Amino acid sequence: MSLLRRNSQPGSNSRRFWWIAAIVLLSVFTALIAFMRPAATPASAPVPPSSTMPITQRPATASPGTPAQTPTVVPDVVNPEADGAPRTADFREFAAAAATAIYTWDTRTSSYSEVYSRLRDWWNVLPDGSNPLAVLVQEFEATGINAGSYTTLADQQAYRSAAVESLRCDSELAKVRERPTPWEGLHVCTVSLSVLDQSASTTNAYTAPVSVMVNCPPAVTAPPDHCVMVGFYAAPSRIVY
Structure with missing residues (x-):
């Protein structure tokens, strides 16, 4: 056992x-x-809007600002070179058309003086002289063009076109919310443009911002039935965000 x-x-x-x-x-x-x-991944949090950045200089006729809100619907823009400034009381439509005109020229069909004269017709000098034409010249040159460079570009048959990507106005701009425009009828719009520079040998596409000051009824310094441009800024340090 x-x-x-x-x-x-x-x-x-x-x-x-x-x-x-x-x-x-x-x-x-x-x-x-x-x-x-695989571990379950949490739902992505919404991306917050970009933080605002102050600028170093202020427009002579309106308060500058910093980026914040969602851009509004972009209005239809007429051909600025063919039709000039639109006679409209819609300041958004006017700002979009003005911004497009600022970044539109063609050395094949116009001299520099003709391009400047066309843009000069958009600019309405205020009675107090706070927006002199010297600012127009300075800010137009900030778009990368002047009489000398235009002559060089003409030899290359260069031309520039632009289309509106987005537009923000007034309370959609942080700094305008902080410091509203000084009178009723004065509007500030910052337009983001899709710009295309072309010549006989090169093509260059990029995005450019421009801030436009628009004076509309019922402002006493505006026409009774339509808006006018009283300033714009193209220099990066002066863009109204």
Whole structure:
């Protein structure tokens, strides 16, 4: 009897060993499955609007500002070179057309003086002289063009076109909310333009901002039935965000 018991112990120990090994392997396999299963990813948080940045200079006729709100619907823009300034009391439509005109010229069909004269027709000097034509010249040159460079570009048959990408006006601009325009009827709009420079040998596409000051009824310095441009800024340090 004692011999039989001794002989049965090795077999029992062997079975116990295999049971333990099987349990260990099963545990390892379960852990591997849990480790390899992809973890649930949390829903992406909405991206906040870009923080505002103050500018170093102020427009002579209106308060500058810094970017914030969602751009409004872009109004339809007439061909600024063909039709000139639109006679409209819609300041958004006017600002979009003015910004497009500022970044539109063609050396194949117009001289520099003709381009400047066309833009001069948009600019309405205020009675107090706070927006002199010297500002027009300065800011137009900030778009990258002057009499000398225009002559060089004419040799290359260069021309520039622009289309409105987005437009923000008045309370949509942080700094205008902080410092509203000084009178009713004066509006500030910042327009983001898609600009295309082309010549006989090169093509260059880029985005450019321009801030336009628009004077509309019921302002006493505005025409009774339509808006006029009383200033614009193209220099990066003066863009109204």
